[in-house]
Amino acid sequence: MAQAAWEKPVSVSAPAHQTKRGRRWQFIIGGLLILGAVIALIVQGMNAGGRFFITVEETLSNPAYVGQSVRVSGAVVGETIRYDAENLIIEFEVAHVPQNVAEAGAALHAAANDPNALRMRVRVENQVKPELLQHEAQAIMTGTLNENGVFMVSDLNLKCPSRFIEGAVPSLGQGGA
Amino acid sequence: MLLALAASGYAVVVSVVGARAGRAALVVSARNAAILAFPLLTLASLMLLIGLMTQRYDIAYVWQTTNPSTPDFYRFTALWGSQQGSLLFWCWIMSGFAAAALVLNWKAYRRLMPYVIAYTMATLAFFVGLTFFLENPFERHWIVGTEVVKAAIQPVGGRVPTPTEIGVFSESARGLNPLLRHFGMIIHPPMLYLGFTGMVIPFAFAMAALASGDLSTNWIKATRGWKLIAWLFLSLGLILGGRWAYDVLGWGGYWGWDPVENAAFLPWLIGTAFIHSVMIQEKRGMLKVWNMFLVIFTFSAVIFGTFATRSGLVESVHSFAQSSIGAPMFFFWAAVTLVSVALILYRWHRGELKDETHKTGLLSRETLFVLNNVIFIALTVAIFWGSFGAPITSELFMGTNITLGAEYFNAVTAPLFIAMYILMGVAPLSAWGAMSVGRLGRALLVPLGLTLLTLAALFITGTTSLAALFGYGVVLLAGYVAVYETVRGALARQRTAGEPFLRALLAIFGRNRRRYGGFVVHLGITVIGIGVIGSTLFQVETQQTLRPGESLTIGDYALRFDGMVNGAIAEDGRVMVIANTTVLRSGNEIATIRPRHDIFPARRQEDMNTMMIAGAHSTLENDFYVLLVGWTPDTATFKVYINPLVNLVWWGGLVLILGTLISVAPQQTLPSRVRARVMAEAPA
Helix, strand or coil: CCHHHCCCCCCCCCCCCCCHHHHHHHHHHHHHHHHHHHHHHHHHHHHHHEEEEEEHHHHHHCHHHECCEEEEEEEEEEEEEEEECCCCEEEEEEECCCCCCCCHHHHHHHHHHCCCCCEEEEEEECCCCCCCCCCCCEEEEEEEECCCCEEEEEEEEECCHHHHHCCCCCCCCCCCC | CHHHHHHHHHHHHHHHHHHHHCCHHHHHHHHHHHHHHHHHHHHHHHHHHHHHHCCCCCEHHHHHHCCCCCCHHHHHHHHHCCHHHHHHHHHHHHHHHHHHHHHHHCCCCCCCHHHHHHHHHHHHHHHHHHHHHHCCCCCEEEEECCEEEEECCCCCCEECCCHHHHHHHHHCCCCCCHHHCCHHHHHHHHHHHHHHHHCHHHHHHHHHHHHHCCCCCHHHHHHHHHHHHHHHHHHHHHHHHHHHHHHHCCCCCCCCCCHHHHHHHHHHHHHHHHHHHHHHHHHHCCCHHHHHHHHHHHHHHHHHHHHHHHHCCCCCCCCCCCCCCHHHHHHHHHHHHHHHHHHHHHHHHCCCCCCCCCCCCCCCHHHHHHHHHHHHHHHHHHHHHHHHHHHHHHHHHHCCCEEECHHHHHHHHHHHHHHHHHHHHHHHHCCCCCCCHHHHHHHHHHHHHHHHHHHHHHHHCCCCCHHHHHHHHHHHHHHHHHHHHHHHHHHHHHHHHCCCHHHHHHHHHHHCHHHHHHHHHHHHHHHHHHHHHHHHHCCEEEEEEECCCCEEEECCEEEEEEEEEEEEECCCCCEEEEEEEEEEECCEEEEEECCEEEEECCCCHHHCEEEEECEEEECCCEEEEEEEEEECCCCEEEEEEEEECCHHHHHHHHHHHHHHHHHHCCCCCCCHHHHHHHHHHCCC
């Protein structure tokens, strides 16, 4: 029983008027159009979604960032966390952490526990408090700094805290790491 | 691990020497060494597992990922719960794939085998070496003076901790991150690793074809099953990752365009392009160079994704810790890619990768498949640029770091996904070689008509959003074409064989699993598409604080708060705070759900973790998804989402998996009655 009954056969007879050169040009023009469309999409997308990824210090020190949507990373200071569950408002402070540090865990620990570290107030509205919003967690926040120096967050991400204890060792004292 | 490293290193050298010298005994020896790596790594993984199960807190990895209150089940899953263990697990899976490929393909593809051994074992040796020297999961805690030191071998002046000291260690053991205590997360990493490591087999066969000069379709035939299996696991891993995010992260979504998510999506996109374009080479002898590039870049994307995830290259919510493996992984990735591309160019330059024909029409199936490839590659480039290209380039050349958020990905990928669905609908109706506009238009009539009828029905029943109707139309067309082509095939079979329809349907799946399995996959992608459109465009949410007996309303639903259960203790020691609620629709009680908070006790306050567990009433129509976001002795605050059609995303995933399983099943080449006759007539 022939498979061809329900399989489309291979047909190599291209229409006669389509010369090889003509077809090649059609493919080239089509390819260029697609390439152009994809580049246009990427440029348009970058205009819509591109943001500077900066530190707390850069955010607070440069007035040009006030009112501009940026992405900021900092260490959460646990004792400053306030959560209004009824109205879904989260407020806390993040401490400055330099970018590209070799030991992220140590840098977050140092920043979050240094009372002299530069801190920025943060407010998140209409968001459930993430479980990872804890002392020393790294907050990666998208939002805008308002004129009162409060960073209004539209998108809050927190890194999994277990990452930062990789490399830690136990101590021989009771329960301390 | 060291023995596995030696075995894989030996296999690389001896297989190449054997192939070059034409000495079969050497190649056999290399094969045996390559296969030996699997039991050796099995043993290493078992040793770590025994350490986890028997609570050996003198092993640093065990201390880091478990604690005395961790249930046995999660002790098992801790094997891949952190960097070192997951790397060992990765090596074990890769060695398993390599051993299986060598055993199953040994006789049929002898000429390719020496190089398959060399490439699989070179990759394995790299990862085993990386794990052993830089991220060793067997590092122990040693006592040096009064300090605890972590090292793989006993340091000078160090001693083994006493049982009492190990007991002290156990008190500060960390335990598995609560976020990982979810069904989706338990099997999501293994599925992804299976998908990632499985891609090494098609890559190795392609490289073997280039190295050996056997550039026939042998390497494609050999890898057909392997690539589909790897693709299946990768798909499953992505779907389960989405399900985990939906259940655990509490934002009512399942895909956040995070760089690590995207890193897993990139090989899936290129792999999908390859699955389609390789058919053109098989049917028409075209796109030989392109297919080589695709299979190599699929694997290259796997290595890059692993590098990006594990090196701390990008800021992601679920990347691993910054570690010293970044530089070696980068060089390995660059070397793999450059050597592979150089080999392709070498064979191309020698004219060995010439296409057998160039004749093709503008609307032929191969042209439409090429267009489909262009769309997949455009998606890959756009997502790669957004996740890695723009941040890295801006940092290198502008001295600042620019990241691209979800707005970028939504703006760029939405039109490309629309194009993908349109091609998914049109391409299967076209024919190889040439197709006229009229013929294609006639073939489209029935699916297009069904699509328009469905859209009309949706409009009449209240879906008036133009964006939704357009999206549903594009997606439904692809689904209807898959169903239409399958039914047409069964009807043709019914006419020619005189069989009942259902039997004819089963018969066509038996005779051409790849084609009809592919249609089932398309159907799965259609169902996922409908789920994505519904849950993205029509999600509604509300929040309210309630006293017991009070209700909130959302749409035609209501949620009644019946009371709290505070302090229930689960078997594994979790303390649970549970809200008892009832879901009502149009005044009728339809379900009771219990959103809750799990509190994981720890010796120290700062080690204590809590986890919010959503309650959901799930139907195909929607998910009524409830989060308990706060409570007092008298009240509870709830955030409620209605996510229309979201369950179609998971059901579509299951259909996709079913279709892939059909495609990957061994092809039945003769009808069963003919086979039975041949068997009966065969001499005993």
